[in-house]
Amino acid sequence: MGWIDRRYQVTPLFEFLRHKEVPIGSHWMGWYYLGGVTMFFFVVQIITGVLLLMYYQPGEATSYESIRILTTKVPFGWLIRSIHSWSAHLMIVSLLLHMFSTMMLKAYRPPREITWVSGYLLFLLTLGFGFSGYLLPWNKLAYFATTVGTNIVKSVPLLGDWLLQVMRGGQDVSINTLYRFFAGHVVILPLAFVGVIGLHLLLIQRQGMAPPVGTTTAPRGMKFFPSFALRDLLLWLACLMLLITFAVFLPYGPGIPGMDWELGDKADPFAPAYPGIKPEWYFLWEYQLLKEFPPHLFGLEGPQICLFVIAILLGIWAIIPWLDRRAYRNLNSPAFTDFGWAAILFLTYLTLMGWDIGAKSGSDDPTSLQKSAHVCALWTLAAGAVVIIVRGWRFKHRWFILTGAALLQVAVHGLLGLPYLVAGVISAGAAFVIITAMFLLGRASRSSAG
Ligand code: HEM
Numbered sequence: 001m002g003w004i005d006r007r008y009q010v011t012p013l014f015e016f017l018r019h020k021e022v023p024i025g026s027h028w029m030g031w032y033y034l035g036g037v038t039m040f041f042f043v044v045q046i047i048t049g050v051l052l053l054m055y056y057q058p059g060e061a062t063s064y065e066s067i068r069i070l071t072t073k074v075p076f077g078w079l080i081r082s083i084h085s086w087s088a089h090l091m092i093v094s095l096l097l098h099m100f101s102t103m104m105l106k107a108y109r110p111p112r113e114i115t116w117v118s119g120y121l122l123f124l125l126t127l128g129f130g131f132s133g134y135l136l137p138w139n140k141l142a143y144f145a146t147t148v149g150t151n152i153v154k155s156v157p158l159l160g161d162w163l164l165q166v167m168r169g170g171q172d173v174s175i176n177t178l179y180r181f182f183a184g185h186v187v188i189l190p191l192a193f194v195g196v197i198g199l200h201l202l203l204i205q206r207q208g209m210a211p212p213v214g215t216t217t218a219p220r221g222m223k224f225f226p227s228f229a230l231r232d233l234l235l236w237l238a239c240l241m242l243l244i245t246f247a248v249f250l251p252y253g254p255g256i257p258g259m260d261w262e263l264g265d266k267a268d269p270f271a272p273a274y275p276g277i278k279p280e281w282y283f284l285w286e287y288q289l290l291k292e293f294p295p296h297l298f299g300l301e302g303p304q305i306c307l308f309v310i311a312i313l314l315g316i317w318a319i320i321p322w323l324d325r326r327a328y329r330n331l332n333s334p335a336f337t338d339f340g341w342a343a344i345l346f347l348t349y350l351t352l353m354g355w356d357i358g359a360k361s362g363s364d365d366p367t368s369l370q371k372s373a374h375v376c377a378l379w380t381l382a383a384g385a386v387v388i389i390v391r392g393w394r395f396k397h398r399w400f401i402l403t404g405a406a407l408l409q410v411a412v413h414g415l416l417g418l419p420y421l422v423a424g425v426i427s428a429g430a431a432f433v434i435i436t437a438m439f440l441l442g443r444a445s446r447s448s449a450g
Pocket of ligand 1: 035036102120208211
């Protein structure tokens with residue numbers, strides 16, 4: 001140590017780590033472990049990805065064949081592929097939990113705005129990993145799902161055709177697309193990810209974890225070394241056991257659409273597309289939202305307006321630390337907590353519908369879709385009721401306008417059968433009227449008190 005310290009002065013770093021503490025406050029400590037769990041799955045992705053690369057050969061004749069040989073002939077090749085796939089899904093689950101928990105705890109409030117933005121970039125990069133990795137086996141399912149997925153960028157105003165060309169390396173999904181996705185998946189995205197995660201972790205080390213809202217220092221602290229770090233380690237071990245159990249017993253996924261990595265047939269660009277192609281589960285909400293827009297709306301193309309809506313929603317999510325003015329002043333911001341829950345219910349309903357829960361499988365007839373919307377609405381409303389009861393009873397929350405609006409849309413669409421967009425306009429209108437009335441009443445009572 002002395003030898004290293006004389007050359008690189010590492011003592012201050014060790015002193016910093018020795019004194020590092022994690023705040024223990026009014027909320028459950030478990031939320032503080034989710035970033036670490038996400039990182040654990042990312043490390044698994046890197047290790048198994050490198051192992052897969054030792055056999056995978058991108059190319060028209062080799063992509064599919066190399067994965068087939070890997071899973072049937074190479075000792076434990078099937079297990080490495082299965083761990084890589086399972087870990088990708090589990091990483092997205094823990095990433096979503098981490099993102100929504102930091103949002104609800106308002107960990108984005110000053111001085112952690114850039115921690116939020118860097119995390120948001122990690123979220124986009126992770127989705128990029130999922131999208132680009134899907135095509136690499138060059139099987140039929142991946143080919144058609146990528147055709148449908150890349151087609152969406154065509155609707156981007158002005159740049160759509162150019163973007164499609166850049167993504168596909170031509171007009172159609174071809175082996176050029178695979179080369180581009182391969183470069184993205186194994187070089188560009190990992191480099192960008194490592195850079196951004198470096199920033200994310202650096203900021204967390206610099207600023208520490210956020211204490212509960214309303215305080216600047218937590219009532220108590222837990223030593224990071226060894227207390228928190230050992231708990232982290234124990235949790236990673238549990239995650240490893242869960243991962244291996246899934247990977248061994250369900251090597252090709254649970255077999256539900258969007259979570260299935262059975263190799264099937266090799267991609268054939270001349271084969272007819274088969275119906276019922278679905279993207280991975282975490283893209284289902286966008287896929288379903290696109291389906292809810294008519295081909296033309298107000299003289300514009302429906303998919304264009306839908307992409308615009310998605311861009312606005314993602315944009316709002318990125319700049320939440322600056323929109324939430326109360327959290328900015330270290331005050332509770334119940335409206336933004338409610339916004340987070342409304343977002344979860346909005347995504348849940350669309351995802352369930354995208355999964356065709358309650359519909360005849362693969363059927364696109366209106367009666368079956370209406371039945372599916374009905375069943376999905378009942379599930380979402382039940383989940384919403386649980387959320388409202390727990391928030392009101394356990395956490396004494398009183399702000400439910402946005403959750404209420406999200407549930408109203410679900411009920412009007414799924415139970416009354418009105419079109420999804422009409423239901424959206426009704427519920428957004430209702431929320432707008434209530435919030436405006438509350439604002440005006442508040443102002444009137446303040447001025448009469450004055
Ligand atoms: C692969 C993705 C990610 C990894 C590996 C990661 C990792 C971490 C780690 C290890 C921590 C410290 C422990 C903790 O609070 O859990 C953390 C904190 C944080 N992360 Fe992430 N993160 C990721 C994505 C995100 C996303 C998508 C967001 C939000 C958009 C986000 C926002 C934050 C914030 C605001 C904190 C500070 C929490 C606090 O101070 O209490 N992160 N992250």
